[in-house]
Structure formats: C-alpha cells, structure tokens
Amino acid sequence: MVACAAASRWDAAVFLFAPGGVYGAYDAARVADPTAGQAARVLRSGAMQAIPDAQREAFRQRLEDVMRDPGAQATLCASVHGFRAPAYYPACMVDHGLGAMQAAMSGQPVANGGLRPDFDAAKGWDAAVCGIPSVQPG
Numbered sequence: 020m021v022a023c024a025a026a027s028r029w030d031a032a033v034f035l036f037a038p039g040g041v042y043g044a045y046d047a048a049r050v051a052d053p054t055a056g057q058a059a060r061v062l063r064s065g066a067m068q069a070i071p072d073a074q075r076e077a078f079r080q081r082l083e084d085v086m087r088d089p090g091a092q093a094t095l096c097a098s099v100h101g102f103r104a105p106a107y108y109p110a111c112m113v114d115h116g117l118g119a120m121q122a123a124m125s126g127q128p129v130a131n132g133g134l135r136p137d138f139d140a141a142k143g144w145d146a147a148v149c150g151i152p153s154v155q156p157g
Contacts, residue, residue, distance in 0.1 A: 024070045029081035034098065036082065039063070041099050045147035046109040049138045051131060055116025096148055104144035108132070 020035035043059025050056055070078060085091045113119055113133030122129045 021066055021069045024074050024078040027074060027077065029078060032078055033082050033085050033095070036066075037095050037099050038102055039066070041102075041147045042105055044150070045104060045143055046112045048143045048147065049134055049140070050109060050112050050116065051133055051135045052113070052116035052118035052129075055112050055114075055118065055133065058112040058115035061115070100144075100148045104140050109134075 020032050020039065023029075023032035023035060040059075040063065043063065047056030047059050067075065085095060113129060116133065119129050119133060
C-alpha cells in the first residue's frame with residue numbers, strides 16, 4: 020500500500036489499504052481487551068506516516084472519494100469480503116493490550132487467549148467488511 024501510494028497508484032493503494040483496515044476491525048472486535056484493539060490504529064497510523072508527504076494527502080483524498088461513492092464503496096467492500104475472515108491468531112493485537120501486560124506481570128496466561136469467547140466469526144467478518152470503519156486513514 021505504501022509503495023503504491025508513493026508511486027501515485029491511488030486505486031491500487033486504496034485496494035490494499037482496505038483489507039488491512041477490515042482485518043484490523045475484525046481483530047479488534049474479536050479480542051477481549053479493548054485496549055488491544057488499538058493496535059490496528061497504531062499500525063494504520065504508521066503506514067500512513069510511511070507515505071511521502073507529497074502523496075499522503077492525495078491518497079487520503081482518493082480513499083475518501085471511494086468511500087463517498089456508493090458504487091465504488093460496494094465494489095471495494097465486495098472485493099474485501101471475498102478474502103474471507105482470517106484464521107490466524109491475532110497475537111500482535113492481543114499482546115498490545117493492557118490485559119496481556121498485566122497477565123505477564125502476574126505470571127498468569129491471558130484469559131481465553133485474549134479472545135472473546137462469545138465472538139461470532141461470520142457476523143464479525145460481515146460487520147467489519149460492510150461497516151468498513153477502519154478504512155478511514157489514521
């Protein structure tokens with residue numbers, strides 16, 4: 020995404036930015052510790068800062084244009100939805116939270132591996148993709 024934005028390849032950058040935002044939103048919804056979910060924002064912010072200043076604002080504008088256009092947003096949403104929900108364990112997000120730090124200091128494991136036991140993966144994926152809340156730049 021950063022390389023595409025730096026090369027002024029706006030549509031490719033938006034296409035690559037969207038899954039990152041959606042995966043971040045999905046992972047934030049499935050981790051039990053709300054402070055852990057902030058890891059997605061930290062990563063997004065770092066990625067945005069890695070884009071050269073001259074291209075960053077143009078990329079943000081293209082992203083906003085896509086999100087304001089119902090047809091373009093629906094196309095982007097459909098393409099990301101096709102990736103399917105991740106099967107990986109969100110270790111970096113769980114480890115980012117205060118709950119993991121407190122557990123480590125007390126010598127205890129993080130309860131339920133840091134994940135919400137009541138999380139519905141299918142509903143969570145649909146909410147992350149269709150809501151696209153994390154596609155907003157950092």
